[in-house]
Amino acid sequence: MSESNTTDFTNPSTFILLGIPGLEMAHVWISIPFCTMYVIAVLGNFTIPFIVKMEKSLHRPMYYFLCMLAVTDLVLSTSTLPKMLSIFWFNSREISFSACLTQMYFIHCFLVTESGIFMAMAFDRYVAICDPLRHSVILTNSIVVKIGMGVLLRGSILVLPYILVARQWPYCRTNIIPHSYCEHMAVVKLACAEIHVSNYYSLSVVFCVFGLDPFFIAVSYTQILRAIFSLPTKDARLKTFGTCISHLCAILAFYIPCLFSALTYRYGKNMAPRFHIIIASIYLLIPTMLNPIIYGVRTKQIQDRLLRLFTHKGT
Template sequence: MSDSNTTIFTNPSTFILRGIPGLETAHVWISIPFCAMYIIAILGNITILFIVKTEPSLHEPMYYFLCMLAVIDLVLSTSVLPKMLSIFWFNSRAINFSACLTQMFFIHCVSSTESGIFVAMAFDRYVAICDPLRHSTILTNTMVVKTGLAMMFRGSVLVMPYPILASLRPYCRTNIIPHIYCEHMAVVKLACADVTISNYYGLSVLLGVHGLDVIFIAMSYTLILRAIFRLPMKDARLKTFGTCSSHLCAIVTFYIPMIFTSLMHRFGHSVALPFHIFFANIYLLVPPMLNPVIYGVRTKQIRDRLLWLLSLKRT
């Protein structure tokens, strides 16, 4: 891989993922917690899907959205972890140019879709608490499916320019990506052309999609909290708020790392690269791992069904 300024890869056949620069000798040890998180994410989300499918009482909008979230988390973690582990275990750093752009698309598209599903879940809780008599007529099964498809379509359309713009750039000096996966800005920064459009478009998607989603979620929960505090009994307030607590925990674990790592790519030039990459992996691995744990522990219907299944296996 030449670092010469005269070498231009107008469309390089491969990129080289460097992994975690400066910590190459510790890659095997670093892979252990990453692999454990991936296994927990796979088992946890598959368990959520199985429980909701086999328990008729869970065939409600809230749990359908939860199933969508589980599928999204499976896709998000699987789009990154296999290649990441091949880097750590087998030093297999090369990734085809097209495969790199495909990975970029899936990471950002799925992230945008997950953000939209969180908005839909917030709206579901708003209707269930603030207008319960109309919940079944507003959030029908058809509406739930249409909402999920709309969020997927939104993510696909808005993220498609990422790989398209990246594929049109000439790449010079090197095709080594100082990262562990094909993150949008990590790839774009290798181009020797002006990447202002890609930079500003990515920032506008971050603010216009995730930023607006956070605002909609905040508005929903402002109305929900106002309705909860109007309840006369303290026990009723706690029980009603308990139905929202798992969703709020999942939102926090998703948005904080995602927004932080996106802004750090653009403005965190003084942040050490290994720390940046670790945080980027937290954004992709921790939410898929924690979401099934959060909903499994804090949602009584799922917890009871899981305990029942475990008791059957012991007998």
């Protein structure tokens, strides 16, 4: 092992990201679906805010939250994929210590933020269906902005201790990270220090965010379903429930990969490390790619605006 990997250091100048260990020869092939998903995610998540801005009929809380979701997805995908692709294509594995911690912060901060946005969108659906006459009073533009700032602030505050603690630890084992990006636990394991406090804190954040947020979403949808089933006709029930389908699909696309990745990391001890890394990489990409597709396919107003846009350009 080279001297740079064995020398004691408290703040290494660089870390070395291995990409997907064991699959180095296949990195170029693996990059093809990853690059495709990234391009779709970027195009889709740029298109959603553009359409909402252009179409005045979409200037409503539901679509403002959708724009927040699109921006969050852009940050999530862009904080990981460019560096990942540089590893796959150019074997550019070095990442500075500060850049690694910055990447870690953005990944985990915006994962928490995205979960908060889904919770806010569930609240919007609850008010729109269960108390429609007061929807415009409860969810004013200023309230939507405050909710957006609140979920971002929550993510920023909850994740900040990850970085502050990781920056203070000594790293005397190695500066090689067997991962495709600076995932929190992958970096933590390199520290020559007692990391139980960090582990407990990260678990508490996971419980508070990915336990409580889905719980509140489930409570909202329980009330929504009760209101839907109380409607007098089947057509009314289907039409009202149809307004929630895209949101439910996006929630499933976000939480299921996160849950699967967490379970395989905690309990899939016999699984090869490369599968853990592939799953951890994909779960950051799949929701960011699927969200604009789901809302584009399921939301008639967005479809109509896109059709008008392309039709106008074609004439």
